[in-house]
Amino acid sequence: MSRAIRIKSVSVGGNNPPRILGVLNISPESFFTDSFTPCSQVFRRAEEMRRAGADIIDLGARSTALNAPPLSASEEKERVVSALRDLEGCGLPISLDTCRAEVLTAALHYDISLVNDISGLSDEVYAKAVADSGLPAILMASDVLPGDPLNFAETNAALSFVLSRAEKYGIEDIILDPGIGKWTKERTSDADWELCRRFSELKSYNLPLLAAVSRKSFIGECLDKPPHERIFGSLAVFYHLMESGADLLRVHDVGAAADFVKIFTRLNGED
Numbered sequence: 001m002s003r004a005i006r007i008k009s010v011s012v013g014g015n016n017p018p019r020i021l022g023v024l025n026i027s028p029e030s031f032f033t034d035s036f037t038p039c040s041q042v043f044r045r046a047e048e049m050r051r052a053g054a055d056i057i058d059l060g061a062r063s064t065a066l067n068a069p070p071l072s073a074s075e076e077k078e079r080v081v082s083a084l085r086d087l088e089g090c091g092l093p094i095s096l097d098t099c100r101a102e103v104l105t106a107a108l109h110y111d112i113s114l115v116n117d118i119s120g121l122s123d124e125v126y127a128k129a130v131a132d133s134g135l136p137a138i139l140m141a142s143d144v145l146p147g148d149p150l151n152f153a154e155t156n157a158a159l160s161f162v163l164s165r166a167e168k169y170g171i172e173d174i175i176l177d178p179g180i181g182k183w184t185k186e187r188t189s190d191a192d193w194e195l196c197r198r199f200s201e202l203k204s205y206n207l208p209l210l211a212a213v214s215r216k217s218f219i220g221e222c223l224d225k226p227p228h229e230r231i232f233g234s235l236a237v238f239y240h241l242m243e244s245g246a247d248l249l250r251v252h253d254v255g256a257a258a259d260f261v262k263i264f265t266r267l268n269g270e271d
Contacts, residue, residue, distance in 0.1 A: 002208045002247060005136050005173050008093035008113040010055045012175060013208030013247045017265045020257050021095060021250040022054035023214065026079050027063045027071075035252045039082040046090040053258025057090070058116055058250060059083055060097035064146060064183070073102045084110035095138070099146070101129040108133055118146040118179070120162040127169050136173035138210055138248075139166060147183020152194045152201075155179065159205065175248055177210040178202055182217045189218035196237060200244040211246035213237045214253070235260055 004014030012019050024045060025035045037045045046057055061079035062071045080096065080103055087094060088111060095114035096107050104115065104126070115135050120142035121127040130137055141149050141158040149155040155178050166174055178199070180192050192213075202209055213219065219233040220226065231253050238249055238257065242264050251257040 002203065002206055002245070005175055005208050007056055007095075007136055010093055016247070018211075018242050018246055018261050019055040019248050020053055020254060020261065021056045021058045021210070021248050022049040022052075022254045023250060023252050024049070024057045024059045024083075025252075026059065026061045026083050027068075039079060039086065042083045043086045043090060046087055046092060049254045050090070050092050052255035053261075054092060054254045056093045056095055056114065056248075057087070058095040058097050059087070059112075060116075061103075062098070064118060073100045076100060077103045077106045080107055081110075084112070087111075099123065099126055101126040104129050104133065114138065116177075118142065118177070118183075120146070120158065121165040121169065121171070127165060127171075131169035131171050136175065137166075137171055138175045138177050139163075139171075140177040141179040145184060147179040147181060147187065149179065149191075150184075150187055151191050152198050155195060156202075159202070163205070175208040175210050176202065176205055177212060180211075180213050180216065180218075189221050192216070192218035196240060196244075199241050199246065203245045208247035209245055210248045210250060211238060211241040212250035213241070214251045231256060239264065 002013040004011045026037055026039055028036050061076045084107060093113035095116050096112045097116040098104055099117050099119035115130050116138040118140045120140050122142055139162050141155045143158050149158045159176055178195050180195050214234050215227045215230040219230050223233050249257055
């Protein structure tokens with residue numbers, strides 16, 4: 001069993017059922033265009049996710065897809081600040097998906113409760129900003145670039161390296177993300193399937209684990225389907241990862257995932 005991490009009023013890990021981290025995507029460059037929400041509609045979208053069963057909202061303004069056009073820090077900051085202004089009073093803890101210190105610093109003027117860092121604290125300036133924020137952090141397996149490990153062994157080594165960085169900066173409240181997905185050109189879908197199959201081995205870190213597989217390319221390659229047709233494949237992988245110890249599910253499809261979690265917890269003898 002992992003230790004529990006408190007995200008405002010939500011406890012992740014420990015004896016808790018898997019929690020749902022709903023993707024609030026304000027990047028029109030996203031690989032899954034159907035998930036894009038204009039900044040003017042973020043409060044409505046957050047309310048929809050709350051009603052559908054989200055526990056936390058993950059706000060992201062920059063696409064990390066390999067073919068995504070670059071976005072400056074100032075543009076990312078402008079999108080984030082605009083969204084956070086409108087999200088005040090939304091009723092859910094907000095996670096900020098960024099790896100730029102400038103964006104995080106601006107966001108701290110608003111009510112955010114969690115940092116989602118795909119760079120695994122590889123940037124010293126950003127790592128210090130995360131530490132200074134005092135917020136819990138999702139940290140992804142990364143050496144130099146986000147998601148650069150190419151297999152399970154490299155992912156395990158990267159996670160250990162990320163935790164040593166966190167210790168250096170005094171960051172203790174951590175959710176680990178093994179970084180499933182096509183993060184670099186060198187990465188193959190075989191690496192993603194290996195991570196999924198061996199996901200339970202990552203429980204040895206005694207920290208909550210994030211499952212972030214929603215509509216990703218390795219599922220699309222297996223099914224030969226585009227992102228908007230990958231919901232059932234995504235849910236199948238999520239169910240396996242929950243059985244393997246996933247504590248937090250990062251999802252585009254909140255309602256469907258919430259139903260899966262309810263069924264999963266009932267099958268496992270929980271009310």
